Amino acid sequence: MLRRIFTSGSAALVLAFIYLPLLTIIWYSFSAESVNSFPIKAYSLEWYKVMANDDSLLRAVASSLRVAFASTVIALIIGIPATFALHKFEFPGKRMVERIVLMPITLPGIVTGVAMLSFFPRIGVELSLVAVGIGHITFLLAIVVTQLLSRFKRLDPNLEQAAYDLGATPLRAFFTVIIPNIRTAIIGAALLCLVLSMDEIPVTFFLIARDNTLPIEIYGMMRRGITPEVNAISTLIFLATVVILIISQRLSRKTND
């Protein structure tokens, strides 16, 4: 009995460690005060109002969204055909290509960041949101490839064969049979890419010029001193993440059916 209490007690303690900080932010985002003191004396939506009127923050959200959508679309366009090829063909150097694809997520972002910072201007890519986008696409390719490779492996090869038997060209089979069959996995991968791009800091940090992305803007606000406005933004980011996660889980469950 005592042991049972110990096991479930320590599990509950760990869950508390994971969730209390996040719940604290949400709770304090409704505080009316300008410092995060305990206990909260008055509640209000003051900080949400401040946030909604913060121009530089809103610009950062817009920049982040633009970078995230553009990077995700391009990563999918480049990544889907390549993943299909990695799945179907054996060719010399295949292992090597797979390792290279994973490099941006296995190696630390700071090294990738300074490498891009040093090299990009030399090939005419000036530090800007475009450079940030190029950096993001590079690591999103790793996400697209890993996510879709496991889906391709579960795809029934006879579907494609049937398309050929019925006279389809490889190109036609790819767009009318293969892509529609991995549709949910593509949407799932796209959602992951959006979340990761919106959240990326180490590479973005070095490639940014004047326009901040959202996490960099928050980082700046934190360094300038704590303002409870960050509580409000963080709460919204948390909620958005939860919603996206639920959608992608629903989709992956559908894929398994």
Place this chain on the structure above:
Amino acid sequence: MRATLFQYAFGTNQKLNMTTVYSTRAKILLLAPMFTWLTAFLLLPYFFIFIQSFLQSDAFGNVVYSFTAESYIKIFSNKLYYFTLFKTLLMSCFVAVLCVIISLPLCYFIAFKVQSESRKTMLYTLIVLPFWVSYIVRAYSWKIILGQFGILNGFLTYTGLISEPLSFILYSDFATIICLVYIFTPFVAIPIYTAFEQIPKSLVEASKDLGAGSWTTFSRVIIPLALPGIISGATFALVLTMGDFLAPVLLGGPNTLFISNIVQNLFGTSNDKPLGSALGIVILALIVIVLEVSTYFEKKYSSFKS
């Protein structure tokens, strides 16, 4: 028709047959965009800092094209560099161990004590969820909790446990480590949970039937079988901590300096790109070694073929 049915029933795929449909040109067309992209925007940048690490920088921080190993000599002779490198490695190991210690009880509970499948899924989702929550948001949460006028101090003063706010909590190595453990725990818990789930329940029952207590079963049966998962989780935390430069800036004190902060500085205010590149290359080399060692032990201790 019959052949197809046969293959369908036994799951033999017709790979050989189908590859013939694609011409070599088609294969190249499928792969070329990604390959070109990765070469231009990933391999060449890495290659570039490798070259840059052997160059020099003049008094104005401009990179001068004269080859020398000076930056590497500096790293291994100047205490600031090699000591910080060593300290970061030590801190990373510490963070990795703490993450494992924190993950074990929760993963054990979910994998072996929770009976209902739906509750299992729910609890597992609770572990995975923070993995997707923004890094900056999670780091920020510790800043408001640990601050001098933060919530922890406020709480302790309010309840009368302390009379004055403790000032040492935020801006210290301690705060940095808590924050890193907090951020990287999901990375460690996910592989450990997966490893626990792969252990056949019959082995656990057999151990109990043979008279082993819960603790003996845990330490002599479950832990050894889950070792590859534990190693791979710990490696994630170790490598991620080694590359982190934000937590020390946001939560660390004046003396909290990780190796990545020095790299960041060398590419920023200190403006010595060759030295920064050399340090980056040293970090990469160290991480590649860590990854190789960890893969070796993961394979050595793996009991199940996936």
